[in-house]
Amino acid sequence: MIRALRWRTHTAAALPAALAACSSHVPNTTLSPQTEFGRDIDALFDILLFAGVAVLVLVTLALLFVIVRYRHRAGAPEPKAIHGNAVLEIVWTLIPAVILAIIAVPTVRTIFRTQAEAGPNALQVEVVGHQWWWEFRYPQYGVVTANELYLPVGRTVNFALMTADVVHSFWIPQLGGKRDLVSNDTNHVWFTPESAFAWNGFCAEFCGSSHANMRFRVFTVPPEQFERWIAHQQSPPVLGAAAPPAGAIDTLAPAPPAPPQATAPTVVADSLPEHVRAATPIPAGLRMSNVRGDAARGAQLFMRATPMPCAACHAIQGVAASIVGPNLTHVGSRTSIGAGLFPTDARHLALWIKDSPAMKPGSKMPAFGKSAQIPAGLDDQQIADLAAYLLSLK
Amino acid sequence: MATTVAPPPAVAVPASRYERGLWSWLATVDHKRIGQLYLYTAVTFFLIGGLEALIIREQLRGPNGTLVSAETYNQLFTMHGTTMIFLVIMPLSAAFFNYLIPLQIGARDVAFPRLNAFSYWVFLLGALFMNASWLFGAAPDGGWFGYTPLTTKAYAPGMNIDFWVLGLQILGISSLASGFNFLTTIINLRAPGMHLMRMPIFTWMSFVTQFLIILAFPIITVALTFLQLDRFFGTNFYTTAAGGDPLLWQHLFWLFGHPEVYILILPAFGLVSEVLPTFTRKPLFGYPVMVYSGVLIGFLGFGVWAHHMFAVGMGPIADSAFGVTTMLIAIPTGVKIFNWLATLHGGSIRFTTSAMFAIGFIALFTIGGVSGVMHSSPPADLQQTDTYFVVAHFHYVMFGGSMMGIFAGAYYYFPKITGRLLSERLGKVHFWLTFIGMNLTFFPMHFAGLNGMPRRVYTYAAGQGWDLENMVSTWGARMLAVATLVFVYNLIRSRRQGERSGNDPWGAPTLEWSLHSPPPEYNYAVIPTVRSRYPLWDLKAAHRSAHEPHEHDGDMPTLAPETLAPDTPPPTARQLGITMPTPTLKPLIASIGLTAIFVGLIWNKSLPIMLGGTALFVVALYAWLLSPLEEHEE
């Protein structure tokens, strides 16, 4: 089903139309593989499913037959005492053994095929799990980003999986995984995306409070778009490019629709299908007053916000280099914030800065909004400035 | 079990306060009373664990649920798993071990009656300890599997995991103590003539279970001890910064955890294998194969643990090896299912509630078994592990298997325990609500999992294709909640008002049904001599013209007819001059001392409490060991 819905277009301009047509009701299904890795597994799964259903149907029919046929009837004679039948018992020991042998052979073959070394031309991506977000590095290109993966169609990608803290698990149901991110160890998984589309990724190993909120997106794009994306990521952020002249953004208004750009290197959030659109409701009780942010002031605040500058944790190419939190170099061009939770717009960014733990349980980023507990915190104007700045980092 | 004649009882046994009231329960060493204590305690925790499940399901009813917070949800699913495994299914099995094993093997009590009481009290205190965490708002929240380093102090600084680690340590002591006890009981206290291949199949499966308990629990004890030392005394076993390996915990945990699965399911296999022959009026088909397959499952159960870890990157060789051993275990399990079907075949099936649960068990456990084989294949498991597919799988095994088997056993043995039948009318309501509710709850989870829904998530986004499955599951859970209330109501009501059952309401074949219901404290006035697997049926063989004595009978006569107890109330032990173990509070006191040590540890490592607990434990233990089991020795 998904196969029919894949991105067929090769130009970003045509994407919205293609994506609008996508409304599968099972957008994360594991049963419609889109990589050779997925197809290997799916072929095995088909054998297992067929054998399993066959056994289940036979046993269930046999059970139904005996309980109907041999139900107690008034006046029926006592049943014969049968203590066993060696031949029968050997037969039904052997039948499952044969079925299992049939399963075991392709199983072992698939294990060795999927766990072989990736090819030499593979795109290398390092995945670092953090509570509760994903760091993605492209060491061949010197690119670091967070929570959104861009992969070229048709090129094998080899993931090196590591964790900065606890065990996580890397899983994109339709493409590949899952493979755990284990401390003091590096795991690998590789696959080759076959079609251009937008996919969901999840953390599949319980990792604490916001395990459920440790999501990511994967955009498989045509190779030439991938090249443009890489070039864009390698360049420093284009400050204020998309912001109104004074850098003013109304924090309560929805983000102004970005003009469709035929050559846009990144995916435009509005054009995404529903299943990869960040739409978590804002938790009750969070307030942000309606003020206009100024990106220039925000840029200064980034370096010296109180109680702690943003730069203490976050990197922006050419500005700051800390690696505690997600790299924000092109945060304004990502479709979502908070590891796939909220759309990237001024309002959500502002609320996130104001009280991240309320937006995402357990968030390691402290609340920055001024309050009784945090008297040195930022006021709504300062938060709006920061949001405007971040949003301008296209 | 004394066969010696007691001195005049009026002098020796100041028994009255031990026979009635609260005191009689606190001081009891009677396996039947202890079995009932396990039963009532476990049913209570079943309600608590069920409530936790219901809240989980309400939270997940639709996307972006806000009924509970992420932290509360994580506590709920951790405690739901921990409760259902350690405080419900294991103690429910223990209730049957306690009540039935001595009766089935023709013994007057277990090998170590006071140790048995100690096991129960330690279990109860451990369960209360674990659940006391709710009062501090710090219920365990690291999952029942407690993966490190998430559960180390660096990532879980609160008391939550302390409660979990120490609670499981306490419960482990209880399980080990009862494991040694039942193992000894089954090896050593079988009535004359009951050689191993004449043992009732429930006792056999329990026997295998005890082996698993005593061999698996030391491993989790070590794993938990490391975590406890890391958390309380700063050792480095799981400290990743010091080079600690998260896989050490995973291997130790699953080396315990997989045999634990069989600890949970084998007793249910045993119960179903008792129930089916009675209600088909046919012996169990292939008894020896049923025994051997149970033994084989227990044995292979120690060689498959890493199938819980196919995603951790063990390498293709380990993955293949554990995949294949896991598939192997399906063979003896399949044989059991076929043999149960063959037992039904040609029978005269009476659809009592007990039989319906046993048949439901076969149907549902088969589904769990099939989905189990589906993730025995490591590559396929990569798409299934940590998704709702696995949640569906093990609930079919644990609920469709263990709990359905236990329900079958409960309806079957309730009359033996109380002398009254559970209401069949309510029982059938219970069965149908459970059977339908269970499938509504868990079957859609297969689809949710295959459609990409990860496990242990307190929330999920809209538009992921999981909404319908989750809503159906939640309605199923509500149905199961109603079913459980019906069952509990039936238990309470039938205890007082149930129809009187007589000694053998089902026409059952095994020894325990020869006794009065409920059995007198000494069980058997005369220890029976056993000559076949189905002594009571052989006794009644006169009117069973079709009966063929089976191969092991030879030409032996059967159980002596006078063995069958009359329906009149049995005489007391004193009237018969049988000396039974003296009730004593020492095991209870020792268990309080033992638990106090753990309380002190969590109470800011309070030395006075820990030392006080140790002193109490040691004094009670010495008093216990140096005092005779039976009063007349003094």
Added chain:
Amino acid sequence: MTHAAHASHHYTSTGLDNRKIAIWAFIGSECLFFGSLISTYLIYKNRSLVGPFPHEAWTNPQTGETVKAILDIPVTSASTFVLLMSSLFMVLAHAAVVRGDRKYSKIWLVSTALAGTVFLGFQAYEFTSFVHEGLTLKTNLFGSSFFILTGFHGAHVTAGVIWLLTLFFIDLKRGLRPTDAINVDLCALYWHFVDVVWIAIFTLIYLIP
């Protein structure tokens, strides 16, 4: 212990005392307990990030100090010998109780306990000197897994010494009769098991570099 006398009157399927079966089950369980501890030690062998190390010297990169290989095999060989001898004493004590020899039962019981105590003394000395050389529970993976493994073994020896002394005091008070032999037998099984575990530990941890 006083009920040992009539315990033998009870019918049992195997003819053995219940406690004999139970102690074997207990020992089987303990095998897995020590097996897990020893496996952990072996898995973590050579994986400590900092020293001291058991079999090789280590130079602290910060201070430049060198700590020599920490295990002192000659001293531990001596303590191992003492523990092995205690098993011999245990056999003699059991034999004395079986034949009703009250004098030698007391002598050998207290000798076994004494040898166990000497072993514990060696262990206390070893632990103290390790701590002086900079190896504690918290230092590295080796410290954690070594102290916990040998510490648990030491705790088992301690429990055994208490058991032996309990038997000894019962012997002093009222004398152990041949019918009490089962109690000494149980203690002996436990003691020999603890001894065997030590041989495994000594071989795997001390002797194999």
